[in-house]
Structures are given as C-alpha cells and as structure tokens.
Amino acid sequence: MFINNLKIAIRNLLKHKYITGINLLGLVVGMTSALLIWQYVAFEKSYENFQEKADRIHRVVTNRYVDGNLTMEFAAGAAGAGRVLKENFPEIEDYVKVRGAGEVAVIIGNESLREEKMYFAGASFFDIFSYELLAGDKMTCLKEPLTAVISERAAKKYFGAEDPMGKTFSADGDQKFKVTGVYKDMPVNSHMSANILLSYSTFSEILVPEDDSETAPFWDGFYTYFLLKEGVDAAALEAKFQPLIDEQYGEDLRGMNADMSYVLQPLKSIHLNSNILFEMEPNGDANAVWFxxxxxxxxxxxxxxxxxxxxxxxxxxxxxxxxxRKVVGSNRSDLISMFLTESSLVNVFAIFLSLGLAQVLMPYFEDLAGKEIPLNVFSSPTVGLSILMIFLGGTLLAGLYPAFVLSSFKPISVLKSSVNPTKGRGVLLRKGLVVAQFVTSITLIIGTIVVFYQLRHLRSENLGINIEQTLVLKAPTIVDSTYWGKFETFKEELKTQPKINWISTSGNVPGSQFGWTAGGIRKWGADERTSKNLQAVGVDFDYLDTYEIAVVAGKKMVKELHTDSTACMLNETAVELLGLGTKEEVVGMHINFWGDRLEVVGVVEDFHQESPKIDFTPLVLRIASSGNIPNYISVKFKPEGFPETLSAIKAKWSQIFDQNPFEYFFLDEHFAKQYADDQRFGNVFALFSLLAIFVSCLGLFALSAFMAEKRRKEIGIRKVLGASMESLLGLLFKDFLILLLVSILIAAPLSWWGMNRWLSDFASRIDMQWWFVAVAGLGALLIALLTVSAQSFRVARANPIKALKEE
Amino acid sequence: MIQLKNIERTYRNGLQRGWILRGVDLEIKEGDFATIMGPSGAGKSSLLNIIGLLDQPDGGTYELLGQSVHALRERKRHELHKEHMGFVFQAYHLIDDLTVYENIETPLLYRKVKSADRKSRVAELLDRFNMVAKKDLFPAQLSGGQQQLVGVARAIIHKPRVLLADEPTGNLHRSQGEKIMELFKELHQEGMTIIQVSHSEKNAAYGNRIIEMEDGHIR
Incomplete structure (x- = not known):
C-alpha cells in the first residue's frame, strides 16, 4: 500500500509540475531560512555549554548605588568580593579572579608585538573552567608569580614552531614571564577570549602591595567567578550577601551616601543577557536573537x-x-495516508534540498551576521534532531488539514457532475491563512523601514564632536623614565607638520566606553554624602580644539593658567547631576575630585562619546597628570597628501619610540563599528523580510491562478454578456483586495507594538510614523496586485467561446 | 438477498421538504438481473445508491443478506459495501492518473489482497476482457467503450455479490454499449446479481426483471 501511495504521489507531483514547483520553492526558501537562523540562534544559546561545571559557575556583578539609585553595574567588580564571600559562605566551593592586563607589548628577544587579550587569572582557573590545557598542569600552571599560560594561537604568534613551554617573554619590558602551559584556543562560544593568561599571583603579590587587591570593596575591575557546591540555590545565596555587606562596609557606604550589592550571574546567561560595564567581549543581544x-x-x-x-x-x-476511490472500497484513513504520503514527499524532498542549500549558503550568512557560526545540524546532534523534529512535525500538520478536507468528500455528491460539493469548504481557513501571510509580510516591511530609518537617524545624529579626518595612534606602552620628555618632543614635532591641524593626547577616544568611572565627586568642602559618580577622561589642553567640542559656559583650560591639579571641565549632564546650579553658576566653583581641588573653568556641550544609541553620561574632563600615561594620541590631519603625512608620523615615531609597535586607526571607522551590530541586524531583518514576502507572493500567485481558472466559465459568460476588461479584473481583484485591507488593519498595531519595543533600546530614536504603515501597506498592495494580475489578465482576455464549450 | 421496506429519501429546499423516494418496497433475489427504469427524476439513481450503501434512507428498513443495514453503524456499512458491492458509472469515473492495470488493481489494494494474488487476478481479468495490450495505458488514451470495460473489470475484481450499474451505456456508441451488455449477461449467467439503471428497453431486455419507477415510487 505504501509503495502504491508513493508511486501515485510521485506521479501526481510530476503531473502538476507548476504547483509542485511553487510548493517546493516556497518550502525550500522557508526551510533554508529557518535552518540558517535556527542554527545561528542555537549557536548564540550554546555559549558556555562546553563548560562541564557551567551550571555551578556564577559571575559576581558589583552594583553601585548613589542616593539609592543604581548608577553602575560592573561585570568586573570589587576586588574584595571573592575572598570575603568565600570565607563567609560554605555554599561557595571555590572562586577564581580574573583581571584585564590592558594592552601590552609582548617582547621576545628584540621583537615586540602588541597583545590585546591578556588577563591575570587565578590558580584555579583551569580547574573551574573547562578550557582545554594542551601542556602544563591544570592545578599548578598559574600558581607561581611570573608564570603564564598561553593559547595555541599565541604560541604560534610568539614562538612559531618552537615548543613554548619554559620559554620567557616580557610584558612592556617590565616583568619576565615563564610559559608554564598551553591551552587550546578558547571556543568561540565563550564570553571570554584570552590569548595570554598571566598568573594572578603576579598581580596580587608583586604589582599590588599589601593585601589590597584581595580586600578592597571599592576598587572595581576584577572578574570574580564562584564555583558553587552541588545543589546550591544561587538566589538564596545571593540574598545572604546584603547583610554581610552592611556589616562589613555599611559605615563607609553610609558616609558616602552610597550603597553596593553583589549579584550572582549564571555563567550561561552572560552572553545573551549581560551588557554592563567592562564585559570581556561584546555580548549578544537576547532581544535581537528573539526577533x-x-x-x-x-x-x-x-x-x-x-x-x-x-x-x-x-x-x-x-x-x-x-x-x-471511496466507491471502490477505500476507507477515509486510506485516503488520508495517501494524501499524507504526497505531502511528506514534497516536504522531505524540501528538507533535503534545504539541508544542502543551508550548508552552501552558510558562509554568506556568516558574512551577513558578521559572525562565525561553527555550529550546524550535522555538528550538533541535539540541534539537528530538534530542527528535524520541527520540520517533520510541520510537515505532518501542513499535510493533515488538506488530507482531512480532501478525504471528507461523499462519493455520491462528487460523482454527480452537476453540482460542486467542494464549494465553500476550507475557504474561510484559506482566507485566514492568506491574511496571516500578509499580516506577516506587511509587519516585516514596516519593521525593515523602521530599522533602516533608525540606523540612518543614528548615523546622522549630531555627535557634538568632529570625528572626521582623525588618525588615532595607540600610545607607547614600553616606557622608561625618559618617556615624558620623549612624548612632549613627539607632540611638538608633529605640530610643526603643515598637514596636521591638531594633535591631542587622552586616556580615551570617542567610540569606546569611558574607561574611568570616578566616584566621590562633590563640591569642595561639601558633605561626603553629596558625592556623585562621574565618568572621567584625562585629556591634554588641545583636546577640545582637536575634537571641536563646544564650550557653552566659561572657557577652555589653557596651559598657561591651569595644571592637572587645578582645573577641570564638566559636561551639561554632569552639571545637572551635581545639582550645584546652572552651567553659568557652576563656572568658577571648586570640586573635590579624589582630594584634588579642581576649579570648574568651563562647561562643554554634551557630546556623544559612544553611539547615540546610548544616552549622555555625566562627564568630567581633567588634564592628565604627568604620571598618567595617555592611551591615545589623536591627530587631526588635512585630507590632501595624507600618505605623506602618515609616513612622516611613522618616521618620527620610530625615531623616538623605537621599540614600540606603531599602531593606528581612523576614528570615524572606529566609531562606526558601534553601528555594526545594528546594521547587521537590519540587513538580516531586511533579507528575511524579503524572503517572507517572496514566499507569500509565490502562494498568492498560484492561488490567484486557481481562483481565476475556477471562474473561467463565469468570466466567459460575463464576457459574452458584454463585461469590460476592467470590470472583469475588478471582479478577480476584489477578493484579494479585501483580504489585503484586513491584513493592513491587523499589521499596523502589531508592528507598532513590536517596533516600539525594538526602538526602546535606543536612547536617541525616531518616532513611529503613520507613513511607515502607509508605505508598507501600499507596497504590499502593489506587489499583491501585480502578482494576482499576471494570472487574471490571462483569464480575462481568453476567448469566452473556449471557456464555455468545454463543459 | 435484498429486502427494502417503506424506504424514504427526502430533501430540504429552504422551508420546503420534498420526497425523492417514498414508500419504496423492493426485493432482489440472489442471481437477479434487474433493470430500474423510469423518467428523469423518478429516483432511480437514489434507489441504486441506497442499495449500494453509498447513501442512507431517511426512513424504512433495508435487509442485506439477513443483516439490518439501516441499524448498522457507518463503519460496518462501509465494510458491507466493500465486501459485497461493485459499482459501474455512466461516466466511467476511472482515476485519470492511474493506468488501466492500476485502476483495476485499486479495489484489491483497499482489501489488503497480497501482491502475488493481486497480479494473478488482474491478469486474469485483463485476459478475459482482451485488454492485456492496453494495461499500461492511461484512461485518456482509451475509447469510451474500452474505458467502460475497465470500469466493469474494476467493479468485479474483488468478486462482489452485487453489481450495480448506473446507466452503464449512457455515454457509449451503440456497438460499444452492446458489448458491455453482453458482458453483463455473461456475468449474470455466472451467478452475479446485477441491478442496473437504464432508459433503454433494449438494455432491459438483457435482464430478467424490470422495476419501473415514477415520482419516487415503484409502479
């Protein structure tokens, strides 16, 4: 019977090539899209799955409050969190601390290369995490000060084919580290991506005197991971932290009118659900993944x-x-299985085609998503099986309804040729499904419009700073006592270049988070409890000119009048936060910045340090003291003759900072990187919206062909009676038109709601416009009419005699 | 074999109710070759459908081989239909997508007959109807008479007790029609019970009984 069904199914599918083709094309597009996206989603959700103890590992987030308001959430939190909590709570089996080592030049022999992903990591790192050690002992490799464990990638980069074990390198020419282990490159689906791990004891025993790094409650920048004992309820444990914080630091906190809390973050939730200060890597976005x-x-x-x-x-x-078939003896179940065989055949064929196609298209999809996706249905059996189950389930459901409808006909009524028993059957459902398709398509069109408008809006937003024609050099990291002298020389010599307008050094440049959060800032002489947290950036006297930042009150800091310990500037948001008066009143006041008495010489206009997606933050600009090495040198150049300018800068650099690698980037490109995620989201959104519309139109095209075909006789009669072409087309369009209007009515509020939700992530955002809906609706209308008319014209133009003779 | 008593079949048209069949009493004996005759709309086909278990009466009783059909459930009625009835239609109603062979074989598939058995039975019938050469053709490639031969073969392949035919020669040329009637006669002689609906006196002459209908009654 099955063989027979199969034979009939194949014959039927081949006979109706046109319908089979449309079904197949639609299914393949749909399944391939779903496969690509689901693989991507599965990958995004697979973060940390490889960690054997993942369910027991939690990261400690430090939250800081001022005046009862949450002001900072640190992924890398308080230095003292680990020890004090471990000592007080037996639920914690072990902990490991990790701290960024900053950008460092790794020197081996005479060669130096810049390493960005370098961390100090505690001795139990490889015991708690499941990163694979290829050489070295996991319990002891990070124990001793001045030891390092490096990734395979780093081993290749620094030591080539040689065995790195036991070899040494120096960081910025300061300490010499011995390689005590090599680990397999960290999996892509981890929130951490380190190339070199230095033993944390180097930091806690050599770099930091006393025991500060293990006890300080207000020193942030330390990632702390707890390994909880089996069966420990993290929420219950977290609830016990607050009394301890009160007991230990309550007095100090009250003195500053501040508060703090420790929050446990399950390791697996970090990638999609955590986007706070000092994340190790840019994390994913659960919202985008959901969309x-x-x-x-x-x-x-x-x-x-x-x-x-x-x-x-x-x-x-x-x-x-x-x-x-019923008359010759088939049961209804025989017929259902026959129709199901047919639908399964199409679907299973589509599944195979899609599996192949998805493999072929994966590289393109990776480009679009801007991300390597090393997971597919073949590499992950669980993902593969669940997707297969969904496909088969859908196949069954999609086949079942038609099978039930078709098998329900009563033989005596269908075999009497005069009446049409199928009329009205499933029509409501069909209309419902068409509406559902169009609601989806229109919603997606509106979504695409909104996403692109928002992106355009972000890019065209006035940043309040000029980031064009700016070359940013990464400041030297290998320094000695002569550094400041050399540094000034370098700046002065560049200033003499005719093609360079301005040059400025700073701790930070636009396009990145302010790395410096300064607490305890208040009016000089005021109660400590009035302190506020501000972002701070150390700059030189040319910063405002270089970046064309406007001064709205007071004046700029100038070399002749001010020094690093006498002056500062605030931005408008900071003035508002401090609440000491209007921006004019604030000028001339003195503030207490970590004990320094700084005069507020001026107020700058709020500018966007980061993408306009993020709100303005309160900021204090102060002159970098000579002990503080700036991280960046910004060079504002004239566009003409740039290559010569660049080589001149480079020549000067090699002359003065011989051992330091010369590295630079263009600020506008660096800044635009922030839009990349949203841009990619927009591209993916647009592509799949387009595919959704395409598949809807395929269906509409075939459906309209059927409807027109069905009405051939009616149209023939109307034509003979003198109906015009327009009235006939109107007749054929009318049904679809009504469905489309209903769809627009449903899609409008739906997209309004959905897109407002998406927009709410942006500090600077567009408002939903009525014309988004109008354009999308009209667009869908146009596409649908074109699709329907292709078939309708043919039928309406046909010779009526032919249609009438056939009966 | 078949006993109908006071059979009624009604239809509704808005508020009006009309009778298609009214007070029909009929007995068909094993081995009968009966022809139901009468003008259009007399209820001939409706009666045939009820006898063939494709339709149900709204009133009256129907005994088939000693079983009270009217009291049976749908499923059981379907089983009886499947076992005992064979149908031939005026418009042949072959399945367009199946070959001659497959059309004839279909009823056996639904009766779970084994493959080897199916082959021999279909071959036997093809041979008997002189259709062996045409077994791989599709219905559209056959003449009307040939199509109806396939229709008859399909109706009797599962060895039903009753063969029901609704105007079996209505769409055929005279000579083709005669051929089908000869075949019916042969089957009758072999013991098959046959009930046909026909307008033609000539066709009726092949049988041994005539049932005349008018306005839903038997005259």
Missing amino acids: LMIIGSLVLLIAWFNYINLSTARAETRAKEVGV
Missing part, C-alpha cells in the same frame, strides 16, 4: 501556509478521484 528566531519561523510558517492553501484550493480537481 530573528521569530522571523525565521515566520518564513517557514508562510511556506507551510502556502502548501495548505494550494492543496485545499486544488480540492476540486481531486474530489472525483476521492469519490471513485
């Missing part, structure tokens, strides 16, 4: 709707066969 998941599923759903629609629309042509 993509929905879009991918929608494209597939639309394809299945097509299948259902086309199958039930064809009911009439198959009704006779059903009647005959």
Whole structure:
C-alpha cells in the first residue's frame, strides 16, 4: 500500500509540475531560512555549554548605588568580593579572579608585538573552567608569580614552531614571564577570549602591595567567578550577601551616601543577557536573537501556509478521484495516508534540498551576521534532531488539514457532475491563512523601514564632536623614565607638520566606553554624602580644539593658567547631576575630585562619546597628570597628501619610540563599528523580510491562478454578456483586495507594538510614523496586485467561446 | 438477498421538504438481473445508491443478506459495501492518473489482497476482457467503450455479490454499449446479481426483471 501511495504521489507531483514547483520553492526558501537562523540562534544559546561545571559557575556583578539609585553595574567588580564571600559562605566551593592586563607589548628577544587579550587569572582557573590545557598542569600552571599560560594561537604568534613551554617573554619590558602551559584556543562560544593568561599571583603579590587587591570593596575591575557546591540555590545565596555587606562596609557606604550589592550571574546567561560595564567581549543581544528566531519561523510558517492553501484550493480537481476511490472500497484513513504520503514527499524532498542549500549558503550568512557560526545540524546532534523534529512535525500538520478536507468528500455528491460539493469548504481557513501571510509580510516591511530609518537617524545624529579626518595612534606602552620628555618632543614635532591641524593626547577616544568611572565627586568642602559618580577622561589642553567640542559656559583650560591639579571641565549632564546650579553658576566653583581641588573653568556641550544609541553620561574632563600615561594620541590631519603625512608620523615615531609597535586607526571607522551590530541586524531583518514576502507572493500567485481558472466559465459568460476588461479584473481583484485591507488593519498595531519595543533600546530614536504603515501597506498592495494580475489578465482576455464549450 | 421496506429519501429546499423516494418496497433475489427504469427524476439513481450503501434512507428498513443495514453503524456499512458491492458509472469515473492495470488493481489494494494474488487476478481479468495490450495505458488514451470495460473489470475484481450499474451505456456508441451488455449477461449467467439503471428497453431486455419507477415510487 505504501509503495502504491508513493508511486501515485510521485506521479501526481510530476503531473502538476507548476504547483509542485511553487510548493517546493516556497518550502525550500522557508526551510533554508529557518535552518540558517535556527542554527545561528542555537549557536548564540550554546555559549558556555562546553563548560562541564557551567551550571555551578556564577559571575559576581558589583552594583553601585548613589542616593539609592543604581548608577553602575560592573561585570568586573570589587576586588574584595571573592575572598570575603568565600570565607563567609560554605555554599561557595571555590572562586577564581580574573583581571584585564590592558594592552601590552609582548617582547621576545628584540621583537615586540602588541597583545590585546591578556588577563591575570587565578590558580584555579583551569580547574573551574573547562578550557582545554594542551601542556602544563591544570592545578599548578598559574600558581607561581611570573608564570603564564598561553593559547595555541599565541604560541604560534610568539614562538612559531618552537615548543613554548619554559620559554620567557616580557610584558612592556617590565616583568619576565615563564610559559608554564598551553591551552587550546578558547571556543568561540565563550564570553571570554584570552590569548595570554598571566598568573594572578603576579598581580596580587608583586604589582599590588599589601593585601589590597584581595580586600578592597571599592576598587572595581576584577572578574570574580564562584564555583558553587552541588545543589546550591544561587538566589538564596545571593540574598545572604546584603547583610554581610552592611556589616562589613555599611559605615563607609553610609558616609558616602552610597550603597553596593553583589549579584550572582549564571555563567550561561552572560552572553545573551549581560551588557554592563567592562564585559570581556561584546555580548549578544537576547532581544535581537528573539526577533530573528521569530522571523525565521515566520518564513517557514508562510511556506507551510502556502502548501495548505494550494492543496485545499486544488480540492476540486481531486474530489472525483476521492469519490471513485471511496466507491471502490477505500476507507477515509486510506485516503488520508495517501494524501499524507504526497505531502511528506514534497516536504522531505524540501528538507533535503534545504539541508544542502543551508550548508552552501552558510558562509554568506556568516558574512551577513558578521559572525562565525561553527555550529550546524550535522555538528550538533541535539540541534539537528530538534530542527528535524520541527520540520517533520510541520510537515505532518501542513499535510493533515488538506488530507482531512480532501478525504471528507461523499462519493455520491462528487460523482454527480452537476453540482460542486467542494464549494465553500476550507475557504474561510484559506482566507485566514492568506491574511496571516500578509499580516506577516506587511509587519516585516514596516519593521525593515523602521530599522533602516533608525540606523540612518543614528548615523546622522549630531555627535557634538568632529570625528572626521582623525588618525588615532595607540600610545607607547614600553616606557622608561625618559618617556615624558620623549612624548612632549613627539607632540611638538608633529605640530610643526603643515598637514596636521591638531594633535591631542587622552586616556580615551570617542567610540569606546569611558574607561574611568570616578566616584566621590562633590563640591569642595561639601558633605561626603553629596558625592556623585562621574565618568572621567584625562585629556591634554588641545583636546577640545582637536575634537571641536563646544564650550557653552566659561572657557577652555589653557596651559598657561591651569595644571592637572587645578582645573577641570564638566559636561551639561554632569552639571545637572551635581545639582550645584546652572552651567553659568557652576563656572568658577571648586570640586573635590579624589582630594584634588579642581576649579570648574568651563562647561562643554554634551557630546556623544559612544553611539547615540546610548544616552549622555555625566562627564568630567581633567588634564592628565604627568604620571598618567595617555592611551591615545589623536591627530587631526588635512585630507590632501595624507600618505605623506602618515609616513612622516611613522618616521618620527620610530625615531623616538623605537621599540614600540606603531599602531593606528581612523576614528570615524572606529566609531562606526558601534553601528555594526545594528546594521547587521537590519540587513538580516531586511533579507528575511524579503524572503517572507517572496514566499507569500509565490502562494498568492498560484492561488490567484486557481481562483481565476475556477471562474473561467463565469468570466466567459460575463464576457459574452458584454463585461469590460476592467470590470472583469475588478471582479478577480476584489477578493484579494479585501483580504489585503484586513491584513493592513491587523499589521499596523502589531508592528507598532513590536517596533516600539525594538526602538526602546535606543536612547536617541525616531518616532513611529503613520507613513511607515502607509508605505508598507501600499507596497504590499502593489506587489499583491501585480502578482494576482499576471494570472487574471490571462483569464480575462481568453476567448469566452473556449471557456464555455468545454463543459 | 435484498429486502427494502417503506424506504424514504427526502430533501430540504429552504422551508420546503420534498420526497425523492417514498414508500419504496423492493426485493432482489440472489442471481437477479434487474433493470430500474423510469423518467428523469423518478429516483432511480437514489434507489441504486441506497442499495449500494453509498447513501442512507431517511426512513424504512433495508435487509442485506439477513443483516439490518439501516441499524448498522457507518463503519460496518462501509465494510458491507466493500465486501459485497461493485459499482459501474455512466461516466466511467476511472482515476485519470492511474493506468488501466492500476485502476483495476485499486479495489484489491483497499482489501489488503497480497501482491502475488493481486497480479494473478488482474491478469486474469485483463485476459478475459482482451485488454492485456492496453494495461499500461492511461484512461485518456482509451475509447469510451474500452474505458467502460475497465470500469466493469474494476467493479468485479474483488468478486462482489452485487453489481450495480448506473446507466452503464449512457455515454457509449451503440456497438460499444452492446458489448458491455453482453458482458453483463455473461456475468449474470455466472451467478452475479446485477441491478442496473437504464432508459433503454433494449438494455432491459438483457435482464430478467424490470422495476419501473415514477415520482419516487415503484409502479
């Protein structure tokens, strides 16, 4: 019986090539889209799955409050968190601390290379985490000061083919580290990506005197991971932290009118759900992943709707066969299994094609998503199986309804040729599905418009600073006592270059988070409890000119009048936060910045340090003291003759900072990187919206062909009676037009809600406009009419005699 | 074999109710070759459908081989239909996508007949109807008479007790029609019970009984 069903199914599918083709195309597009997106989503959700103890590992987040308001959330939190909590709570089996080592020049022999992903890591690092050690002992490799464990990648980069074990390198020419282990490069699906791990004892025993790094409650910048004992409830444990904090630091905190709390963050939730200060790597966005998941599923759903629609629309042509089969003895279940065989055949074929196609398209999708996705249905059996189950489940559901409808016909009614028993059957459902498809398509069109408008808005937002024609050099890290002298020489010599307008050094440049959060800032002489947290950046006297930052009150800091311990400037948001008066009143006041008495010489206009997606933050600009090495040198150059300018800078650099690698980037490019995630989201959104619309139109195209075909006789009669072409087309369009209008009515509020939700992530955002809906609606209308008219024209123009003779 | 008593079949048209069949009493004996005759709309086909278990009466009783059909459930009625009835239609109603061979074989598939058995039975019938050469053709490639031969073969392949035919020669040329009637006669002689609906006196002459209908009654 099955063989027979299969044979009939194949014959039927081949006979109706046109319908089979449309179904297949729709299903393949839908399944391939779903596959690509689901693989991506599965990958995003697979972070830290490789960690054997993942469920027991929690990161300690330090939250800081001022005046009862949460002001800072640190992924890398208080230095003292680990020890004090471990000592007080037996639920904590072990902990490991990790601290960024900054950008460092790694020197081996005479060569120096810059290393960005370098961390200090505690001795139990490889015991708690499951990163694979290829050489060295996991319990002892990070124990001794001045030892380092490096990744395979780093081993290759620094030591080539040689065995790195036991070899030494120096960081910025200060300490010499001995390599005591090599680990396999950290998996891509980890929130951490370190190339070199230095033993944490180097930091706590050599770099920091006393025991400060293990006890300080207000010194942030330390990642602390707890390994909880089996069966410990993290929420219950977390609840016990506050009394301890009160007991230990309560007095100090009250003195500063501040508060703090420790929050446990499950390791697995970090990648998608944590986006706070000092994340190790840019994390994913659960919201974006959720949106993509929905879009991918929608494209597939639309394809299945097509299948259902086309199958039930064809009911009439198959009704006779059903009647005959019933008369010669088939049960309803025989017929259902026959129709299911047919639908399974199409779907299973589509599944195979999609699996292949998804493999082929993966590299392109990776480009689009801007991310390597080393996971697919073949590499992960669980993901593969669950996707397969969804596909098969959908196949069954999409086949079941048509099978039930088709098998329900009564033989005596369908075999009597005069009446049409299939009329009205499934029509409501078909209309419902068409509406669902169009609601989806229109919503996605509106979504695409909103996403791109928002992106354009972000890019066109006035930043308040000029980031064009700015070359940023990474400041030297290998320094000695002569550094400051050399540094001034370098600056002065560059200033004499005719093609360079301005040059400025700073601790930070636009396009990155302010790395310096300064607490305890208040009016000089005021109560400590009035302190506020501000972002701070150390700059030189040319910073405002270099970046064209406007001064709205007072004046700039100048070399002749001010020094690093006498002057500072605030931005407008900071003035507001401090609440000491208007910006004019604030000028001339003195503030207490960590004991320094600084005069506020002026107020700068708020500018966007980061993407306008993020709100203005309160900021204090102060002159970098000579002990503080700036991180960046910004060079504002004239566009003409740039290559010569660059080589001149480079020549000067090598002459003065011989051993330091010369590295630079263009600030506008650096700044634009912040838009990359949203831009990619927009591209993916647009692509899959387009596919959803395409698949909907495929279905509409075939459906309209059926409807037109069905009405051939009616149209023939109307034509003979003198109906005009326009009235005939109107007749054929009318049904679809109504469905489309209903769809627009449903899609408008739906997209309004969804897109407002998406927009709420942006500090600077567009408002939803009524014309987004109008454009999307009209667009869909146009596309639908074009699709429907292709078939309708043919039927409306046909010779009526032919249509009428056939009966 | 078949006993109908006071059979009624009604239809509704808005508020009006009309009778298709009214007070029909009929007995068909094993081995009968009966022809139901009468003008259009007399209820001939409706009666045939009820006898063939494709339709149910709204009133009256129907005994088939000693079983009270009217009291049976749908599933059981379907089983009886499957076992005992064979149908031939005026418009042949072959399945367009199946070959001659497959059309004839279909009823056996639904009766879970084993493959080897199916082959021999289909081959036997093809041979008997002189259709062996045409077994791989599709219905559209056959003449009307040939199509109806396939229709008859399909109706009797599962060895039903009753063969029901609704105007079996209505769409055929005279000579083709005669051929089908000869075949019916042969089957009758072999013991098959046959009930046909026909307008033609000539066709009726092949049988041994005529049932005349008018306005839903038997005259």
